Amino acid sequence: MSETSEIPVRTGPRNRRIAGADPDKRRQILDGALQVFTSRGFDAASMSDIATAANVSKGTLYVYFEDKEHLFVALIQREREAQKRGAIEALNEDSDPVRALSKFGFCIVRVINDELAVSAHRVVIGVAERMPDLGREFYENGPMLGSRLIARYLDRMVTEGKLAIDDTYLAAVQFLDLCQSTLTRPRLFNAVRTPPSENEIRHVVGEAVAMFMARYGVKPEG
């Protein structure tokens, strides 16, 4: 499940690397696959194209990945993992909700609207009907995880009396959705071809925080 990104460098007899176990080559293949999959989608991406894009022979491709679907899954997991790391380190432990939420919202919205991330989203959603497990896994370890992270932070703020929230998970999702209002959806549909500027993001996140505090902030006095 998460033995994806860190493959130990296995060696065979006589201390020689085993076929399909070179992590650099693996990365190289995944990079090529990323290009092709994200620019054409799952079905229209041909294995030959991927091999070419990765500067690898088709034979080697199949030494590293047993078939197209496994390659795709491995790729998605790698990307998801990268997002996860980004998100986790973005949630700093600022004890001021406004500062913490602003910072986190900004970071995560920027990541989510990045070219590659949007493409990956599109592809996963596109195959979700035929590969429900992949869709669910991606969702649970991506968006849902981010929400849970924020929810935990909100829990703390509630016990510290800095926020008044009944359902912190719902509140977390609300916040994340607000941060993306007008930004992410048009990108998903490819109606806007470039990521939002940092200023746009800052503005929308600012409004999100304002709305969030209007609802869940504790009044200065009773």
Place this chain on the structure above:
Amino acid sequence: MSETSEIPVRTGPRNRRIAGADPDKRRQILDGALQVFTSRGFDAASMSDIATAANVSKGTLYVYFEDKEHLFVALIQREREAQKRGAIEALNEDSDPVRALSKFGFCIVRVINDELAVSAHRVVIGVAERMPDLGREFYENGPMLGSRLIARYLDRMVTEGKLAIDDTYLAAVQFLDLCQSTLTRPRLFNAVRTPPSENEIRHVVGEAVAMFMARYGVKPEG
């Protein structure tokens, strides 16, 4: 652009129907196409399967639609049109923002999370990279249109002094996103296989309205 759903019944000499102009047959084909496209996605859907599902010969299929892509576009436009009609009639003219927003939110969330609508969303997003025009068109005449509708209503409420909003379009999108928090995204990724219950929808929409009013409602006094 929107001559899609109402094709006049053209007739040829001797008052006979022209090939590929029977609206019933056209509907029949689109219905079959809907089944196949939504259950398999654009690429994996074969024209033969569609012909079978529609109870129509492949030859006839190609009489009515010049190729796979045109068929798909026609189908998406029909579905989008249906959604549009649903949304427009849902926005009643209640002068109480809480009631109006609750009603509208509920209706639109139910429509959006319906089985077919979600599938259509998935497919459009999935091909958005290769067919950007379709994606944009679908977005602008779907989600974006809904937002604009609400924005107009909000404008009115603002001039009537019932709400205090700076950017009504942003507020509209925020509201729609709030209404879907925790509901639509997992459905898109197929992490939740059934539409939310009416009670769930009511609850989330209720929270959305509460949050919206906390931010944009005018204080009773002061």
Place this chain on the structure above:
DNA sequence: GTCAAATCGAACTGATTGGTTCGATTCTTT
């Protein structure tokens, strides 16, 4: 009932693709 046109259906074409094979080549270790 007749006749023309629409539809059927079933075979066919040409192109693409996932996946395999295998001898030639390049690394890497000793």
Place this chain on the structure above:
DNA sequence: AAAGAATCGAACCAATCAGTTCGATTTGAC
């Protein structure tokens, strides 16, 4: 330098699929 394994690359196979063709059959206006 020599061997042994990974990699290359280019041909190859079987399957699938978009789109076409055409004679047989149905339909509907007269």
